[in-house]
Ligand code: SF4
């Protein structure tokens with residue numbers, strides 16, 4: 499069986515993102531996520547360079563790989579031409595593939611993304627479909643979001659948008675044959691298998707935690723738990739940690 503390091507090396511983002519790290523910390527200095535979260539891309543790259551599977555496994559199971567915003571600011575400054583953001587992408591994909599994402603609070607949120615933004619692609623042809631957002635999941639938006647959703651047609655038409663109608667322009671209805679084509683693209687490129695894998699590992703974890711998880715949808719205990727859970731250990735303001 500291939501080692502975790504070998505599996506990472508099969509991901510072109512990993513090969514491109516980590517050539518040789520001199521542990522200088524410039525990436526951490528420029529990283530906006532490091533400013534806010536208990537996160538340090540320099541440390542992650544330095545750890546991975548040890549090629550130790552136990553270290554890699556603990557990263558795959560940790561919250562830390564889910565803090566990166568994938569902004570790629572780190573690419574612009576690294577004196578060695580590394581891109582820690584790409585390395586993080588490869589770590590995330592391997593964690594998703596092997597199911598290790600279920601072992602961390604932020605990792606378990608993969609199910610929430612899959613069942614909302616991910617499934618929207620097949621249902622509506624858009625990953626972000628404002629009318630599909632459940633306002634009860636976004637109390638931080640106050641009553642504004644609910645108003646926008648309940649008055650989508652009037653609101654978008656005031657902006658000159660042909661909302662939910664076939665034709666051209668933003669927010670148009672995506673025809674069924676185009677959505678079927680999208681689904682086929684996901685099937686042949688491995689996207690569908692990837693999303694099913696998130697489901698399977700989440701179901702296993704829900705069973706292990708003895709928390710009900712329905713086959714579909716967001717109105718169930720496991721989904722709400724992973725969506726709302728917050729240990730308070732993620733940000734510097736919560737824990738007072740500095741890189
Ligand atoms: S800036 Fe580049 S060389 Fe420096 S710690 Fe980050 S990845 Fe390593």
Ligand code: SF4
Nearest residue numbers: 529566567570572583
């Ligand atoms: S891509 Fe990730 S690691 Fe790189 S600067 Fe942006 S948030 Fe930081």
